[in-house]
């Protein structure tokens with residue numbers, strides 16, 4: 001039985017290490033402390049902690065204490081030499097005689113280090129072996145249960161530290177990828193805005209001269225049809241360019257207390273003809289007593305027109321578009337849903353929908369949803385989509401009802 005002071009030492013060491021696991025993001029710092037403390041507390045000769053490199057399948061030395069450089073220069077050990085089912089199932093394994101045990105890879109080197117016995121502690125996390133903590137002893141000894149408990153606890157803390165480091169690494173990789181993507185998009189946006197700006201003026205010239213020429217030619221003359229096409233297509237280009245400039249400008253919303261139902265009604269009025277021609281039925285279900293929100297009515301109207309036009313395009317002929325408004329469960333957000341019975345979105349397109357220039361339409365610029373997404377985000381809201389191919393799509397706008405600056409709720413008068 002270890003003395004009371006030894007147990008206190010175990011306890012304090014464990015507390016120090018578990019504190020560091022929680023507070024430090026540097027896994028090396030934790031593992032260095034583990035190998036040092038475990039060697040001292042167990043009166044061992046040395047300790048070595050290897051971590052499994054998921055790419056190479058090798059156990060690479062990650063922290064060591066008390067081993068010579070010659071031993072450490074032996075490098076990694078392959079997975080097949082270390083991992084046996086026994087290692088995954090047991091919290092510790094004692095190798096009583098290093099010279100005759102087949103699990104020992106570098107026997108000669110261990111002899112040179114003066115080691116005769118080993119305590120192995122597999123670092124298992126979520127059923128996977130993440131590494132191995134190996135403690136080396138000069139003389140053979142019989143372990144006390146408290147000593148084993150202490151070593152196993154430190155191995156568990158090491159597994160937590162490794163797992164935490166992996167999570168941080170994964171998050172960092174994801175963040176880097178996202179940052180690269182955002183940077184690419186904003187560079188593309190800047191470039192597109194530059195081009196749009198340059199094209200805008202010559203286009204205005206083409207439109208001006210073709211319109212004045214069209215007025216001068218006879219209605220049944222040979223040039224009339226061609227000029228009309230020039231005017232129509234130039235106007236289309238102008239709309240695309242304006243959308244592009246709008247997207248790149250990323251205007252700050254001019255927020256005022258607004259009646260969202262009136263904004264929706266105005267957007268619907270502008271598209272009534274389009275809906276009638278396509279025999280699309282429009283259902284509106286408005287939440288009674290909807291709280292007022294601070295928003296830029298013009299920008300929100302633009303979002304709704306984009307969503308309604310997309311819905312109409314997805315339906316083509318005959319179908320239903322439903323617009324619903326409601327408050328979220330906590331009463332802090334306004335939710336607007338635009339649902340259609342159209343063709344729906346292919347699953348592989350779902351995460352591209354809000355990217356600028358993504359379009360499946362022959363004449364689509366792919367800016368409608370990108371602009372809408374930006375506007376909703378500038379309102380501290382969210383624009384999301386749910387869809388099943390063949391069954392239609394539902395776009396949801398969520399907007400906060402509370403203005404952060406004023407911290408006040410607005411109610412319908």
Ligand SMILES: Nc1ncnc2c1ncn2[C@@H]1O[C@H](COP(=O)(O)OP(=O)(O)OP(=O)(O)O)[C@@H](O)[C@H]1O
Pocket residue numbers: 306310311314340342343344345353358359360361363364365366367368369370392393
């Ligand atoms: N309601 C919907 N149902 C099915 N697909 C949709 C719907 N809304 C958008 N999409 C898909 O998302 C793509 C991008 O839409 P977005 O509005 O950004 O561009 P667009 O409509 O193609 O062109 P435009 O810039 O003229 O609006 C569309 O081409 C279409 O494939």
Ligand SMILES: [Mg+2]
Pocket residue numbers: 306309310367368369
């Ligand atoms: Mg569109």
